[in-house]
Amino acid sequence: MRIGIVCYPTFGGSGVVATELGKALAIKGHKVHFITYSQPARLDIFSENLFYHEVYIPSYPLFQYPPYELALASKMVDIVRFEKLDVLHVHYAIPHASAAFMAKQILRTKGINIPIITTLHGTDITLVGKDASFEPVVTFSINQSDGVTAVSDSLRAETYDYFQIEKDIQVIPNFINLEKFKRQKKEHFRLAIAANNEKLLVHTSNFRGVKRVEDVIRIFAKVREQIPSKLLMVGDGPDRPKMEKLCRELGIFQDVRFLGKLEAVEEVLSIADLFLMPSEKESFGLAALEAMACEVPVISSNAGGIPELNIDGVTGFVSPVGAVDEMVQNALHVLHDDNLPTFKENALKRAHEFDVDKIVPLYEEIYQRTINEQ
Ligand code: GMT
Secondary structure (H helix, E strand, O other): OEEEEEOOOOOOHHHHHHHHHHHHHHHOOOEEEEEEOOOOOOOOOOOOOEEEEEOOOOOOOOOOOOOHHHHHHHHHHHHHHHOOOOEEEEEOHHHHHHHHHHHHHHHHOOOOOOOEEEEEOOHHHHOOOOOOOOHHHHHHHHHHOOEEEEOOHHHHHHHHHHOOOOOOEEEOOOOEOOOOOOOOOOHHHHHHHOOOOOEEEEEEOOOOHHHOHHHHHHHHHHHHHHOOEEEEEEOOOOOHHHHHHHHHHOOOHHHEEEEEOOOOHHHHHOOOOEEEEOOOOOOOOHHHHHHHHOOOOEEEEOOOOHHHHOOEOOOEEEEOOOOHHHHHHHHHHHHOOOOHHHHHHHHHHHHHOOEHHHHHHHHHHHHHHHHHHO
16 A cells, blocks of 8 residues: 555654554555654654655745644645555644645545545543644544544543544554564663662653653652662653752752653663653553563553553552552552562563554554545
8 A cells, every 4th residue: 555644753652653653564565655844753764665755834924823734735635646645644633634634625626535544642632632722623624534543442432522523433552563662681771870779760751741740750759768769761841840850859869860852762661670650641651561562560540541551460550640659659569579570571461462563454454444435
């Protein structure tokens, strides 16, 4: 198939999933065309089946807000026509689904019928999408898509709760490339960070409010009182300065390292003992799956789709949002030398259930089905 993928090119989960999906499809022989405003962060391989088309937005003094959606729709029209695409798959509803709808209508006037698949990722539904500023457009563009997928049962249910959706939403969970995300021997790295064999806790996120990064710091501070440990903070975002200040105030700064945005997060996960995800909202929790694939158990909240991934008492523990003390107790239990090996093993076993090779065929099926229905 000739597949167009539209996504955010950033380190965010939806962009990562879209890019990894495109790479996996290219390996299977499909021609995959990425359409976005800059090179996707994870589009790091050369393949004769992968193409990248940049959306260029001309600047003009009148535009206080450059009309990205229009430039994107125009680019989609261009690429669908000239690359003879069979299907367009847009990741994250806003504004990709409505831009795709517009492109589809334009293409119709040229005698081309292109199926649109929209994948809902989380905040496009649970946070931004349901805001009155966007809701009518989100509802409309989901209903106009030829196929709709959501990354968890929880996100599917929330979409039906918040919006008047007439379409069937298929759940296709996120997936992991177990070749890339596996525990690597990084003893020298571990020694440099935790010279006295301290336990290593890790958090990765975009440091936004929904991630409750303050809970991460407070959990760590209490675990550290009981077990010698260090915390590695991967990623960057608006809450980072506040968190650095909090670490200073709590007197734990020497045991916390803020590493910023990293390409090879699997290297950090390879030396970790525990992953913390106390999020307020999380449609799936891809970062937790990446940790599990590197044999790292997860202490998480029960937000959104997390409990569909992190099995309470098996791959880690799941607690109500904000239950810091419970998360501390659970973390101490997992980190105990008698328990840690079993949790690590279970985490890896669970990650195998989300192997890219199991999930990508589900996308191929929906592409083929919608193409046949045109
Ligand atoms: O977590 C974020 O804020 C980024 C966001 C995105 O759209 O890039 O992630 C969402 O999509 C990921 C991939 O499907 C999911 O694993 C995340 O759980 C989801 N985030 C939220 O629902 C908050």
